[in-house]
Amino acid sequence: MEEVRSGGGAASAGKPNAFTRRVMVGDVAVGGAAPCAVQSMLNEAADDAAANLAQIERLAEAGCEIVRMAIPRASCLDAFEAVCKASPLPVVADIHFSADIAIEAARRGAAKLRINPGNIGGLAETDRVIAAACEAHIPIRIGVNAGSLDSDLAAREDLSLPEKLARSAADYVKHFEEQGFYDIVVSAKAHDVMTTVQTYRILAAEIPEVPLHIGITEAGTLFQGIIKSASGLGILLEQGIGDTLRISLTDDPVEEVRACWTLLAALDLRRRSPEIISCPTCGRCEVDLIALAKEVEGRLRSVAVPAKVAVMGCVVNGPGEAADADIGVACGKGSGVIFAQGKTLRKVEEGAIVDALMEEIGKL
Numbered sequence: 001m002e003e004v005r006s007g008g009g010a011a012s013a014g015k016p017n018a019f020t021r022r023v024m025v026g027d028v029a030v031g032g033a034a035p036c037a038v039q040s041m042l043n044e045a046a047d048d049a050a051a052n053l054a055q056i057e058r059l060a061e062a063g064c065e066i067v068r069m070a071i072p073r074a075s076c077l078d079a080f081e082a083v084c085k086a087s088p089l090p091v092v093a094d095i096h097f098s099a100d101i102a103i104e105a106a107r108r109g110a111a112k113l114r115i116n117p118g119n120i121g122g123l124a125e126t127d128r129v130i131a132a133a134c135e136a137h138i139p140i141r142i143g144v145n146a147g148s149l150d151s152d153l154a155a156r157e158d159l160s161l162p163e164k165l166a167r168s169a170a171d172y173v174k175h176f177e178e179q180g181f182y183d184i185v186v187s188a189k190a191h192d193v194m195t196t197v198q199t200y201r202i203l204a205a206e207i208p209e210v211p212l213h214i215g216i217t218e219a220g221t222l223f224q225g226i227i228k229s230a231s232g233l234g235i236l237l238e239q240g241i242g243d244t245l246r247i248s249l250t251d252d253p254v255e256e257v258r259a260c261w262t263l264l265a266a267l268d269l270r271r272r273s274p275e276i277i278s279c280p281t282c283g284r285c286e287v288d289l290i291a292l293a294k295e296v297e298g299r300l301r302s303v304a305v306p307a308k309v310a311v312m313g314c315v316v317n318g319p320g321e322a323a324d325a326d327i328g329v330a331c332g333k334g335s336g337v338i339f340a341q342g343k344t345l346r347k348v349e350e351g352a353i354v355d356a357l358m359e360e361i362g363k364l
Helices: 049-062 074-086 099-107 123-136 161-178 193-206 222-238 253-266 289-300 350-361
Strands: 023-025 028-030 037-041 066-070 091-094 112-115 140-145 184-189 275-278 308-312 327-332 335-340 343-349
Touching: 028 037, 037 253, 049 066, 049 074, 049 253, 074 091, 074 099, 091 099, 099 112, 099 123, 112 123, 123 140, 123 161, 140 161, 161 184, 161 193, 184 193, 193 222, 222 253, 253 275, 275 289, 289 308, 289 350, 308 350, 327 350, 335 350, 343 350
Parallel strands: 037 066, 066 091, 091 112, 112 140, 140 184, 275 308, 308 327
Antiparallel strands: 023 028, 327 335, 335 343
16 A cells, blocks of 8 residues: 655656656656656575575565666576566666676566666677667666776866766766667766765756666665665755665665655655654653654554554643644553544553554554
């Protein structure tokens, strides 16, 4: 059950961008006013099809819509093909340094190719990959990173890093289009938040017709990675920039998907699961609110209802401040008042609060 308000692209805040071309990754639309699609990347061994398929199942359950799989060696292609055949999600082949592997991945069921023309072997090798994508009727993501710019462009002192990244991506787009290939998604990432933001702003202005895959690359471990990604991607999404996103974390990829959905919900762009509204606690609180909120959060992970759930420590921060919550509790001494949209439903003892909340959520 999902509520969708808007998508991404270079549009005004909160409005989908109908001006980007729509690209189909399997059955998932990217761009052209489609809602911003949620992605993640597999991190199991690339030659272990069973492990990757098990991870895909967990990602799909969390709400992932597109999954990417690295193919570091030609010997991993058999596993990749098996994954593509059995996956419930479209699988993107992530290839560096080998046009031959990219070409073979297209033949073996990739829903999209992700390459960096700068390290795939030059434009001649890139053209071979374009031809394979055309034959397979699949799109290509042109992925440019700060750490892998063309040496000539990287050495230029007249351009800032965001300008270099944007120039590199835009030049590749021009080359692809000159070959008659328009089924393109672009990414241009850096680990620095503002470098990434500035790069995507340039791209949104210079190639507004091309769907953008946004992300902060190498953002770090769970806490730091979420903070960096939310700050940078939040800026872009609020400005209408971004047709698909990945929050890159040094952690379980399922956490990436959860973070993506939480960010989209916080910006009121897309919702698929409950949002918790909870106060930070203070001296007025007479229950163990931290433990209570964590228990509610844990039990809500299996709930696919886009509801707002309030867990408030006292009557000051209760039905008044959380009046727009679909369901909530305002706690007193050893008890709590369950309310819905500001109206009291019933009073329960502290030990029954979570069960009572879940019971009411089940009625939504």
